[in-house]
Amino acid sequence: MVETFDRRIGQRVLAMAWGVLLVLAWGPRALAQESAGAHSRGLQAHRVDVGPVLDGVLDDGVWKEALFTSDFLQKEPEQGTPASVKTEVAFVYDADALYVGARMSSQSAEDIETVMTRRDESGSAERLIISLDTYRDRRTAYSFAVTAAGVRVDWYHPDDHEYVRDLSFNPVWEARTTRTADGWVAELRIPFSQLRFDAANEQVWGLNINRVIPRHNEDDFWVVVPRDITGWSSRFGELSGLRDVAPTHRIELLPYVTGDWSVDSGANPRAGTPFEDRRAYSARVGLDGKVGLGPNLNLDVTVNPDFGQIDADPAQVNLTDFEVVVAERRPFFTEGSQLFNNNNTNNTGPAYFYSRRIGAAPRLRASADYVEPSRATPIWGAAKLTGRLSSGLSLGVLGALTGEGHAETYDFASGEQGRVKVDSRTGFGVLRAQQELGKGSTVGATLTTVHRDIGEGEGRTGELAREAYTGGADFRLRLLDGEYIVSGFVGGSLVRGEPAALLRLQRSSARYFQRPDQSYVHVDPESRSMAGYTLGAKVIRQSGEHWLWNGSVGVESPGFELNELGRLSTTDDVDVNLGVTYRETKPGTFLRGYKVGLLTYGNWNHGGTRTVNQFMLSSEVTFPNFWEASLLLTYYPRAFSDQLTRGGPLMQTPQGLEASLIVNNNASGTNLWEVDAVAWTYEDGSGGSTVKGTVTVQPLRNLRLSLEPVGSLYTDARQYMATLEDGREETYARRYVFGTVRRRELALRLRANLFITPDLSLDAYAEPFASSGVFSAPGELARARGRQLRRYGQDGTSLSRGEEGDWDVTDGASSFQLGNQDFNVRSFRSNVVLRWEWRPGSTLYAVWQQDRSADSLRGNALAPRALGDALLSPGGHTFALKLSWWFPAG
Secondary structure (H helix, E strand, O other): OHHHHHHHHHHHHHHHHHHHHHHHHHHHHHHHOHHHHOOOOEEEOEEOOOOOOOOOOOOOHHHHHOOOEOOOEEEEOOOOOEOOOOEEEEEEEOOOEEEEEEEEEOOOHHHOOOOOOOOOOOOOOOEEEEEEEOOOOOOOEEEEEEEOOOOEEEEEEOOOOOOOOEOOOOOOOEEEEEEEOOEEEEEEEEEHHHOOOOOOOEEEEEEEEEEEEHHHOEEEEOOOOOOOOOOOHHHOEEEEEEEOOOOOOOEEEEEEEEEEEEEEEOOOOOOOOOOOOOOOEEEEEEEEEEEEEOOOEEEEEEEOOOOOOOOOOOOOOOOOOOOOOOOOOOHHHHOOHHHHOOOOOOOOOOEOOOHHHOOOOOOOOOOOOEEEOOOOOOEEEEEEEEEEOOOOEEEEEEEEEEOOEEEEEEOOOOOOEEEEEEEOOEEEEEEEEEEEEOOOEEEEEEEEEEEEOOOOOOOOHHHOOOEEEEEEEEEEEEEOOOOEEEEEEEEEEEEEOOHHHHHHHHOOOOOOOOOOOOOOOOOOOOOOEEEEEEEEEEEEEOOOOOEEEEEEEEEEOOOOOOOOOOEOOOOOEEEEEEEEEEEEOOOOOOOOEEEEEEEEEEEEOOOOOEEEEEEEEEEEEEOOOOOEEEEEEEEEOOEEEOOOOOOOOOEEEOOEEEEEEEEEOOOOOOOEEEEEEEEEEEOOOOEEEEEEEEEEEEEEOOEEEEEEEEEEEEEEEEEEEEEEEEEEHHHOOEEEEEEEEEEEEEEEEEEEEEEEEOOEEEEEEEEEEEEEEEEEEEEEEOOOOOOOEEEOOOOOEEEEEOOOOOEEEEEOOEEEEEOOOOEEEEEEEEEEEEEEEEEOOEEEEEEEEEEEEEOEOOOOOOOHHHHHHHHOOOEEEEEEEEEEOOEEEO
16 A cells, blocks of 8 residues: 555656646746836935935935925725825935935824824834835845834735734834824935845846825835735836945954843852852843845854844743744844745755754753753854845845853752753854845755764763754745746755664654554664655635635655754645635725635645544635734545554544634724634543633824733643553553643733834733643543554453542553542743934843743633732742944945
């Protein structure tokens, strides 16, 4: 059967290859038709010797000579009709920067929403947005926005999509605004050093201008991208007249110094250990540097990069065997991250690069009565080269070197103190290259490498891979003016190391080679290497008046491995997706628009076993008052899981039904709310619901408050507990033990933002969290490929529970014990951050952070007092100061 299934995979891959060849043959003809829908609006930028004074007044002489454009059309609420109020915008430039001057008229002063927000958040404020396609590739764009309150917002469009935005783009630029008798005025200064463009005597950039007027639900554009078109920079007009903008050797230095002081509150977790009186003070310094290589390449370096965040990573209880993915927040890794991302919105390729691998906490753990783990591996240094050449070749090259990781241990009985090495010095390398083909079409390649200086394998480091390599190629064709997107990818991986390292990878949750009821893979305890491959393709119709559709297929071999530098939950997969959507974008009497879709998803492993099957019905509606609602119904037929037994035989999964509903008010309002509800039920008795609400109010122009309660109550009738020996023949002489767990969780996320000026804010985030789980009715899998459990206390077995919650089980001549896995966790995490950008690009942070937790409490986690218990849990306070300076030169 395995050979037959592999043959079928080969036939599908061959068919896919023929399809790619046909697309490549037809592609140039389709690409040639793109000009039919393109816009040809143009605007000239005026050269000046000295730029205007940036004061938001527009009384400088240069603005009197500038050419203003004022021909704007609505996208909302009445697409294609003239804007209800006048907007005038002009561009001038000098040798160093592009200046934008704009006058926004208004029917009355009350129509101008001027609420204050945090830097890089516009909220419900009226705003002007300037979007620039500086490479004129009709695929990417930079956007700079300023609100009527003077707050700056910026982002990057990595794809030809109006609503796909990379917020990690963080340039240094300036803006000023003023109120007038009949509206407001904005003046922007965007240094050329913060933009990337091809070297040419005369620049022609793509341009679009957008004015958002929330009080009237109005969205005005210089060039309107119709609602039934998926696109953005491919529809831009042109900004010309930029002459002799010379390449600059930009040099920017951003050193920082930070210090913190930690204070324990309540029980000291180190009490009774040699670490009890460990000093609570620490300080460190670091440096980020940037050197411009011509107008379109940047060399960035960092030493000891710092984490900067306002929201703490959310608390959660993870009962799965998969890692939790955490968002990247370090500026060195977030800036320009889109150049390393092969997995864009229209591709289904693997994630070769997950930057949180660099400097993360060691993945190995020490074993002792008390362990003082290393929370992060020190980054000795890192450098990256990013940009785009005039040939249309985009490059991203990154290298990093991290130090060793250790865990300190203590044995209470013997008083012995130890230090275990859990990570070695490691070098990381990433290369991403992407060549443009025509308007918006690309072909690219990615290579990564990891090398550890393991030596003789001190401590546990012999369980880590010594070297790992991944690589792949991908393509994306934009056809018929972007109406269709065809994409595909192929890649491979190779990991080498000691047998202990390869054994850990073979037995990991990503692959479970030890599964006893399959024959196409096996555990090799002597192996020193592992290789694998992946490939896939996708085609979508993303634009059109009513009908949209998509289809994709992807394959990952059992030996494919990305987790040394990338991200991969499972492998040994064959995925198929098919979907169709009908939508209406023209406002009607009862609805402004709606969308209905059908989607099916299937997954098989390489043994031909169907592991996942889903059928989904989705619907979205927008009401005349701009409220929105969406409903998703998902049906799960029975299938077989190769994950539930965590290395054991296949286990049947039950059929079930899940429904989710989201309702929110007008996103342009000052006060916002949203309700998310999810409910599910399965034939084995599993089921439950989660309800989340969000309320955001702005009682004062410069004060915003947000409340987000989340509550869950559900039962999992097949929660994995343990794998034991001495089982029955039906389950390959092992016992795969499951229980019913009743989960309760309650969280309350609170945010408060006080905006003193556009560059000075006080932000607070707090999250009390409570979670409990009570296990009952333990039993073992009755037979491989089955779903029923052989419940303990029945079928000739006996079951009793001790005072400590442990389960004692007797099965004939065998007796064993199951540990108490009930839990009742409370935690409280909070950050209060004062942020002051005291000069452009230079920032002072003052931080107060709390981290409290307790896991030995009793009581209902859904009771309101549970959150109060979280506030009183033992933990610590950390007070920190961070000061950074931005030094531009060259």
